[in-house]
Amino acid sequence: MTIPTERAQTIAHVLIEALPYIKRFQGKTMVIKYGGNAMVDEALKEGFARDVVLMKLVGINPVIVHGGGPQIGSLLSRLGKASEFVQGMRVTDSETMDVVEMVLGGLVNKEIVNFINRHGGSAVGLTGKDGDLIRARKLLIKRDAPELHAPEIIDIGHVGEVESIDPAIIHMLTKSNFIPVVAPIGVGADGHSYNINADLVAGKMAEVLRAEKLLLLTNTAGLLDAEGQLISELDVGRVQTLIEEGVIHGGMLPKIRCAIEAVQSGVKSAHIIDGRVEHAVMLDLFTDTGVGTLIRGR
Numbered sequence: 001m002t003i004p005t006e007r008a009q010t011i012a013h014v015l016i017e018a019l020p021y022i023k024r025f026q027g028k029t030m031v032i033k034y035g036g037n038a039m040v041d042e043a044l045k046e047g048f049a050r051d052v053v054l055m056k057l058v059g060i061n062p063v064i065v066h067g068g069g070p071q072i073g074s075l076l077s078r079l080g081k082a083s084e085f086v087q088g089m090r091v092t093d094s095e096t097m098d099v100v101e102m103v104l105g106g107l108v109n110k111e112i113v114n115f116i117n118r119h120g121g122s123a124v125g126l127t128g129k130d131g132d133l134i135r136a137r138k139l140l141i142k143r144d145a146p147e148l149h150a151p152e153i154i155d156i157g158h159v160g161e162v163e164s165i166d167p168a169i170i171h172m173l174t175k176s177n178f179i180p181v182v183a184p185i186g187v188g189a190d191g192h193s194y195n196i197n198a199d200l201v202a203g204k205m206a207e208v209l210r211a212e213k214l215l216l217l218t219n220t221a222g223l224l225d226a227e228g229q230l231i232s233e234l235d236v237g238r239v240q241t242l243i244e245e246g247v248i249h250g251g252m253l254p255k256i257r258c259a260i261e262a263v264q265s266g267v268k269s270a271h272i273i274d275g276r277v278e279h280a281v282m283l284d285l286f287t288d289t290g291v292g293t294l295i296r297g298r
């Protein structure tokens with residue numbers, strides 16, 4: 001196949017323009033949270049896989065942490081079970097935990113691995129159980145309300161938070177040029193599986209790996225204000241008010257909390273970006289301020 005000269009010139013220009021960014025990020029780790037809501041369309045999945053492969057080829061180390069909330073919900077509903085969420089976290093009884101493990105560790109994880117491999121990368125899928133990657137403890141949710149004398153503790157079943165991450169297996173894979181793809185399932189000291197919100201895993205993974213960037217792909221343009229306008233750079237001081245006013249709610253709550261924690265723990269920047277836009281990852285890498293909402297580190 002030959003490319004017409006004009007087209008070849010455009011490609012050459014684009015590559016030259018990308019050079020400073022490639023130089024800046026070479027050898028750096030980027031943790032990408034690929035949300036269940038951003039992985040609904042085949043063309044987008046292909047675009048995502050290509051972006052990740054390109055990143056790897058230019059010397060960046062992408063580590064993928066994926067969600068799969070809608071995919072879990074759809075299997076649960078086929079089994080006649082409704083999904084219930086408290087503060088953005090799925091209420092997870094034993095039966096639901098089995099479904100979570102099958103969908104995240106099986107279907108979704110292997111689909112992403114397959115997409116990346118078909119586009120020229122070498123991806124390896126893991127859950128937090130592999131290589132003892134993610135140790136979890138039970139997550140207890142606090143609910144405070146004016147009518148309560150003291151905050152109420154809500155038990156939502158087999159839902160975990162990250163206790164620790166042992167990155168040995170991730171280092172081993174990235175050194176050998178593999179792209180790790182991690183499903184957010186942790187294992188407790190008791191050997192039980194825990195369902196962990198994927199944003200929380202991605203945030204902690206970015207911290208432990210001292211990542212340059214944490215990219216959180218989702219199904220909105222980024223964080224939106226009360227008028228539905230994109231907040232292109234988040235002033236962390238505004239977050240509590242935005243939560244109290246109900247502007248940040250549902251699935252956006254864990255996303256914002258983990259992004260802030262990550263940048264406060266050494267990750268250079270976190271970006272909430274629109275996974276519905278083709279090549280969202282590339283767009284974010286090759287622009288100075290990125291797309292979506294930027295949360296800058298210190």
Ligand SMILES: Nc1ncnc2c1ncn2[C@@H]1O[C@H](COP(=O)(O)OP(=O)(O)O)[C@@H](O)[C@H]1O
Pocket residue numbers: 035036037038067068069217218219220222223224225247248249250251252253255
């Ligand atoms: N202020 C906000 N800005 C944008 N999205 C918000 C906001 N508050 C709540 N949301 C909700 O959070 C959702 C994203 O979280 P979630 O559904 O968990 O996505 P993902 O599967 O990508 O992690 C959005 O689709 C939106 O419904």
Ligand SMILES: CC(=O)N[C@@H](CCC(=O)OP(=O)(O)O)C(=O)O
Pocket residue numbers: 034035036037066067068069070072088089090100159160184195196197198199251
């Ligand atoms: C505890 C909890 O809520 N776990 C999530 C794990 C998947 C996830 O986080 O998926 P998204 O990123 O697509 O929302 C769940 O069961 O839906």
